[in-house]
Amino acid sequence: MFGFGSASSESDGAFDGIDEFVPEHIPEPGPSLEGHDVLRGEEHVAFHRTTEDVFEERGVYDVTFGYNLARLNLDHRHPDSGYRYAVDEDDPSVLRAEFTPTAPFCPQSRTLTVASFRAWNGLAKRHDYELVRVSVHPMHHRSDAIDDELDRLASEFRESGELPDPSDDGAPFPTDGGAVGGESDAPF
Structure with a gap:
């Protein structure tokens, strides 16, 4: 229903095509x-094509928009949001993936980045990297805590x-319940 599906290969006006x-x-x-080799x-x-497939299989969806998180990179409404990738300069077996959310208080940033990390590294045979290291752009108000996790x-x-x-994913990152943009601690 919310999947990227075959329509992802062509631009539909509001989204760029996956290619x-x-x-x-x-x-x-x-x-x-x-300082790293940005793709x-x-x-x-x-x-990013691999990301779409991996996220689809692992259910990495942005619940606000109701689509596979990979589609955020293609959404014209949010041109400054999504993932960028770079090969680590010191270790080419590591890909760095930096997530820029749609707002500095995006309540899904922790959930989406942990889910992304688990999807990319749990399905590592789908790409050429031993590790995909994930971070959140520092514009997010909780980037330090999320990046530490x-x-x-x-x-x-x-x-x-x-x-x-x-079950251990949320341990060093307690939720604060009442904070604006509090993160879900649901495990992926």
Whole structure:
């Protein structure tokens, strides 16, 4: 119902096609990608196609928009939001993925980035990287706490070769219930 499906290969007016690289419709690479080899053109498109498939299989959906999170990169309404990717300069087996949410208080940023991390690394045979390291652009008001959790997940995955138990994903990042933009602690 909400899937990307076959329509994703063609532009429908409000969205770019999955095979298009339109720099003015995706976020600029942020600080966590500085000094690394940012994917552009066909390299970006190829990894983003994989992202669409992996997110579809693992159910990484933006509940606000009701679509596969990969589609955010193609949505003309949010040209400064979505994922950008870069190959780590020091370790080419690592891809860095930086998520820029639609607003500094996006309540789904933690959930979406943890789910993205788990999807990319849980289905690592679908891409050419041993690790996809995920971060949130610092424009998000809780980026430091979210990035700390994502760094912990990446370290545990790198050390063990297995995804950490989903019940542990929220441990170092308690929800504060009443805060504006409080994050869900639902495991993925």
